[in-house]
Amino acid sequence: MEHVDLVFDPLPNEALTRFISDNVINVNLARTGVSAGHPVGFFLKNTRGEWLGGLTGYIWGGWLHVNFLWVTEPLRGQGQGTRLMDAAEAFAKERGAFAATLETHSFQAPGFYLKRGYAEFGRLDDYPPGHAKPFLSKRLDVVR
Numbered sequence: 001m002e003h004v005d006l007v008f009d010p011l012p013n014e015a016l017t018r019f020i021s022d023n024v025i026n027v028n029l030a031r032t033g034v035s036a037g038h039p040v041g042f043f044l045k046n047t048r049g050e051w052l053g054g055l056t057g058y059i060w061g062g063w064l065h066v067n068f069l070w071v072t073e074p075l076r077g078q079g080q081g082t083r084l085m086d087a088a089e090a091f092a093k094e095r096g097a098f099a100a101t102l103e104t105h106s107f108q109a110p111g112f113y114l115k116r117g118y119a120e121f122g123r124l125d126d127y128p129p130g131h132a133k134p135f136l137s138k139r140l141d142v143v144r
Helices: 014-032 080-094 110-115
Strands: 037-045 051-060 063-071 099-103 119-125 132-139
Touching: 037 063, 037 080, 051 080, 063 080, 080 099, 110 119, 110 132
Parallel strands: 063 099
Antiparallel strands: 037 051, 051 063, 099 132, 119 132
8 A cells, every 4th residue: 555644734726625625526526416506705895995895605505504793793683784695585486595604603693694694504513612613503594
């Protein structure tokens, strides 16, 4: 058997990251036959060109997965997170998504997502210690 080195690289370059993600995507396609996927990115920017928040994720297999949602502290509670989520969910539905999923932390804003119709389907307690990491999902094809 050929010797294979284990290399630690906490900050791999874009090409190496892409190599891994492309190979995972290829396995997913081979096993499911589902090839259509769409990256999702909506951002908040003021007139001075400053970035004030955003949402990133992807659509695959009929699901929107929200990786990150963040809004700068001064804009929180003013509907900006709702704007980002509305845009991402509408974009996902236009591309055939029927559901959405995300994970958050108990110290972030799980109540925000629950008010939007998301339901908790799993939870990791003590992640980090003293907190929890809820996993949430929501049907997008149901009129509320």
